[in-house]
Amino acid sequence: MAARFGLGIDFGGTKLLAAVVDLSTGKVLGAAKKKSRAADGPDELMGRLYEVGDAALKEARVPHGDPRLVGVGVGIAGQVDAVRGVLLGTPNLSQASVELPMAARLTEHFGVPAALRNDVQIAALGEARFGAGAGAADFLCVFVGTGVGGAIVRDGHLVPGATGTAGEIGHLVVAADGRLCGCGGRGHLEAYASRTAITRALLGELKRGRPSGLRDLLPATTEDAPGGTAIRSGILAKAIAARDPLVTETILDAARYLGYGLASAVNLLNPQRVILGGGVIEAVDLLFETARDRARREALPVPGAAVEIVRAGLGDNAGVVGAALLGGGMVGA
Numbered sequence: 557m558a559a560r561f562g563l564g565i566d567f568g569g570t571k572l573l574a575a576v577v578d579l580s581t582g583k584v585l586g587a588a589k590k591k592s593r594a595a596d597g598p599d600e601l602m603g604r605l606y607e608v609g610d611a612a613l614k615e616a617r618v619p620h621g622d623p624r625l626v627g628v629g630v631g632i633a634g635q636v637d638a639v640r641g642v643l644l645g646t647p648n649l650s651q652a653s654v655e656l657p658m659a660a661r662l663t664e665h666f667g668v669p670a671a672l673r674n675d676v677q678i679a680a681l682g683e684a685r686f687g688a689g690a691g692a693a694d695f696l697c698v699f700v701g702t703g704v705g706g707a708i709v710r711d712g713h714l715v716p717g718a719t720g721t722a723g724e725i726g727h728l729v730v731a732a733d734g735r736l737c738g739c740g741g742r743g744h745l746e747a748y749a750s751r752t753a754i755t756r757a758l759l760g761e762l763k764r765g766r767p768s769g770l771r772d773l774l775p776a777t778t779e780d781a782p783g784g785t786a787i788r789s790g791i792l793a794k795a796i797a798a799r800d801p802l803v804t805e806t807i808l809d810a811a812r813y814l815g816y817g818l819a820s821a822v823n824l825l826n827p828q829r830v831i832l833g834g835g836v837i838e839a840v841d842l843l844f845e846t847a848r849d850r851a852r853r854e855a856l857p858v859p860g861a862a863v864e865i866v867r868a869g870l871g872d873n874a875g876v877v878g879a880a881l882l883g884g885g886m887v888g889a
């Protein structure tokens with residue numbers, strides 16, 4: 557069978573990745589990366605997608621019009637009308653809401669069919685086909701990053717829910733009347749276990765003068781980085797390896813809440829597998845292991861014992877691989 561490639565673009569809260577992916581193997585043939593900051597308008601946003609997509613195509617030596625390129629898919633943080641291929645709102649844009657016909661614009665530029673979805677759902681599709689979801693019919697994917705995102709996969713397909721937001725585990729209530737969440741609600745998991753929440757807690761303690769080796773590991777300006785990226789995952793891992801009490805305590809706290817959230821999800825869905833991904837999960841073993849153990853302990857005995865809780869298999873590439881599969885029409889939703 558002739559080779560078929562998909563162009564996948566992952567537009568997350570802090571970075572913009574593109575890759576040309578072989579649709580039969582999931583192999584990345586060429587990739588490009590940019591930092592993502594909020595665009596001023598739809599044209600600027602589209603310009604960035606074209607630029608990073610073209611860079612990945614160039615890297616893979618696949619020119620526009622190459623018959624092997626069968627589609628382009630985009631995963632973007634925000635609200636998406638998947639059926640019409642329209643972006644409705646995203647934190648990557650300074651305007652609160654838009655009506656951007658993204659799929660049509662992508663087809664115009666790249667000359668192939670295009671599709672878009674929420675970035676977490678896209679990453680779950682990548683994991684389902686070529687990552688830690690392979691061999692599991694039913695699983696829940698949870699990504700810890702700027703927020704805490706989730707997606708439910710059943711028989712290889714996303715479970716969308718009535719309005720397309722099923723799997724939003726980040727907004728499970730884990731503390732009645734608790735911390736304010738980015739969505740406006742209170743006590744949601746995301747307000748306790750996201751990288752943003754971990755960073756906020758650490759910077760707050762440092763400001764209050766709590767002693768920590770973290771001070772020596774941080775660059776001079778750490779206050780204003782978007783998406784909780786002021787403290788890189790690698791720095792957290794280093795501080796934990798050095799047994800820094802503040803960082804260890806903060807991670808254990810986040811892991812405890814993540815475990816409660818996962819236990820609730822396991823009780824509700826009874827999944828065969830839970831896949832945990834995202835930069836902090838990958839870098840910080842303590843977070844993954846503590847959350848996993850807590851989830852098993854707090855869940856009902858039978859589903860808690862049966863569920864496999866594993867790390868994501870594709871790392872940073874989950875989003876671009878899933879997006880390429882979507883663009884190439886290889887996955888439904």
Ligand SMILES: [Zn+2]
Pocket residue numbers: 726727737738739740741744746
């Ligand atoms: Zn929330």
